[in-house]
Amino acid sequence: MLESPLGPRVKIKGREYDYFCGTSYYCLHGHPRLIEAACRATKRYGLGPATGWDMPPLQEVERLAASFFNTPFARYIVSGYLGNFFLLQALKDDYHVIFVDEVSHYSVFDAIGSAGKPAVPFAHLEPGDLERKLKKNLHPGQVPLLITDAVFPVTGAMAPLADYAELISRYGGILVVDDSHGVGVLGENGRGSLEHWGVEGGRCYLAGTLSKAFGGFGGIIPGDEGLMERIARNVRIPVGGSPPPIPAAAASAEGIRILSEHPELRERLRRNVAHLRARLRDLGFALDDSPVPIVSLRPWGDLDFKRTQENLKEKGIMVKYVPPRGYSDAPPVGTLRIAVFSEHTLEQLDRLVEAIEGEMKARR
Known part of the structure; x- marks a missing residue:
């Protein structure tokens, strides 16, 4: 149950999370x-x-x-x-x-x-x-x-x-x-x-x-x-x-x-998208330089994305797990869908990457 406006941090059932879901790319819904x-x-x-x-x-x-x-x-x-x-x-x-x-x-x-x-x-x-x-x-x-x-x-x-x-x-x-x-x-x-x-x-x-x-x-x-x-x-x-x-x-x-x-909002969003894509590429994910603020991760090794989503939630980070064929364009394998906002800080983005890296190391 979402108990706050959409933004880079949200409250769900009384707990605050770094939020990487949805489509509020500039967090204007709560402006x-x-x-x-x-x-x-x-x-x-x-x-x-x-x-x-x-x-x-x-x-x-x-x-x-x-x-x-x-x-x-x-x-x-x-x-x-x-x-x-x-x-x-x-x-x-x-x-x-x-x-x-x-x-x-x-x-x-x-x-x-x-x-x-x-x-x-x-x-x-x-x-x-x-x-x-x-x-x-x-x-x-x-x-x-x-x-x-x-x-x-x-x-x-x-x-x-x-x-x-x-x-x-x-x-x-x-x-x-x-x-x-x-x-x-x-x-x-x-x-x-x-x-x-x-x-x-x-x-x-x-x-x-x-x-x-x-x-x-x-x-x-x-x-x-x-x-x-x-x-x-x-x-x-x-x-x-x-x-x-x-x-x-x-x-x-x-x-x-x-x-x-405020065109600078678009520039900040593009900076955040580029930063996250580059950091995730460093982990081995195949990602291009697209400016789209939707970052979709395909399976890596034996990493279970459903379990990864649950573990990230325990660490205070919300991302979306999309099951195979779970939406109109969802591929035949489960994916993690990460939404990037202009209002995310670089620290939040890095915290997300480090949490995913931790999940990868735990599966090696």
Whole structure:
């Protein structure tokens, strides 16, 4: 039972732990500015507008998000899970066949089920297999839509979006990415995976969330006027559903402000990610130099990761054990998923590495 806001240190059942779980990459979920913004908006506007959208906190999220993502507009939605639904339905008249990474998030496959278009899976992170599937499954004149996680939530693997964008462009296709773990984190300005790979704009679209890096709640879809018109014309979810709660909107807006005002937070996060990856490589783990703040450890020797997680917890360190196939992209072996935050100290990171090293030595 979590008894404190998310942060580098949390209280669980009365005990404090170094915390390396979840997705609060800047620890904004407990930031005083977000909490105060939510309280202030609640006192002024109440909890929500029922089914209406014409309230300042909702519009402020969209204004700030459009500025952050450097797009003319942004659409704020009640859940990041629904972002893929919005995009596949909004763009339904612009494509014929969907191509999808075979271990994409559950929300991706649920959205595909709602699209009413044929779908072809391709091998995980394999542009070569995608190219073969495009050649095999497209008829003359058909337009493909490729959808994938941009950053996979368990492994932290980054989809090769530059390769995908180049392949799909040969067919006049569309690239849609679920960038829940990339927005606010990746790219020079934090705009996410499309910025990181240099493929923003054109026929590349992202669905993001404000519930992770930004410390708020709900989904966000940045885009141009044409995309917003397609959403208004083709997507029924906002017509029949309610908008995000007002306190969540106010907190989300404040989270966007903080990340806009403080680029040093991204630099600190990148420093921490690089430090931890380097220290773990020194122990023998095969890790690349990815900027993603999800560090996934595969089995090492006869190290039992489930037992390792339990032993680390006894030492006051919380990490996530993911069982084989325990999530959308989880591999067929158990893994340790380590989330890195900008607010972790180097001492905390080193303490984690030393604890893992101790487990390795105990198994030799």
